[in-house]
Amino acid sequence: MEPLVAKPNLAGHLRACGVTPTQQRLIISELLFDKRQHLSAEQILRKVAHRDASVSRATVYNTLNLFVDKKLIKALIINKSKVFYDTNVSNHHHVYNVDTGELVDVCADHVVISALPPLPSGIELEGADVVIRVRQAPVA
Amino acid sequence: MEPLVAKPNLAGHLRACGVTPTQQRLIISELLFDKRQHLSAEQILRKVAHRDASVSRATVYNTLNLFVDKKLIKALIINKSKVFYDTNVSNHHHVYNVDTGELVDVCADHVVISALPPLPSGIELEGADVVIRVRQAPVA
């Protein structure tokens, strides 16, 4: 098994974003940034346990909130029951299957937001999230 | 004060949607369908109390879920902490101020979703929700 010590670039990445690279944050980073994916806090907790390592529940939540704050990941509020964290921070949207819970990325090019009413002064755009909800077609 | 007995059209509306018009459901309907608005379960509970009437917490939640099911209202999953219910069921989107929690409707004409990848067979579109997140501009 690969050592739990993270690759140097991960630590550098965290530091570059103003995050002190602690052991726990590196473990979580390794799991997260392995690939583009959508994970819940619970899933991350389980993955940590799977790797023999151990990070407390509170630390997982604290870390995820910190990463969202520092824009290392995006929080997706799609399902009323839990938040998903997206390692793809580029501009994109989602297709969500309400029956299976499956979540798929959609390139932002496929979505055009036009003629948005002008924002009042003092208000600035933070982002636009598009969730396309789909379901299993009834067997008819 | 107006009687708590609902206007006949409300009861009719519920019935037309396959919902038995009980006292509690009529009280909630009156509050909801008074105008286009976005309310949380908690806010509805408070409004009920304000009207001298009383509907239990469980019934408020059950009723809101039922109404969403029957498409009398729409559930908005925008804020991680609570669901908002929208009495505007027509096709439209939302501007959400992350600082104030304010939620404003945007006509669907202002949002164009194009070139969506084709859905796999057996999957059908349920809807597309667009949330434009804005924030207070820093005073700079």
Add this chain to the structure above:
DNA sequence: TTGGGTGCAAACTATTTGCATTCGA
């Protein structure tokens, strides 16, 4: 050394559920 980070457990919030009672048709 020392302030930020972590772990644990307890607290908290929104929501759901089990079950006995009541109501609508």
Add this chain to the structure above:
DNA sequence: TCGAATGCAAATAGTTTGCACCCAA
């Protein structure tokens, strides 16, 4: 009458917090 709806309280799930201990710089 009788199944559906309601109310209450307890359960649940996700997330946050308080505080003592520990580690990165």
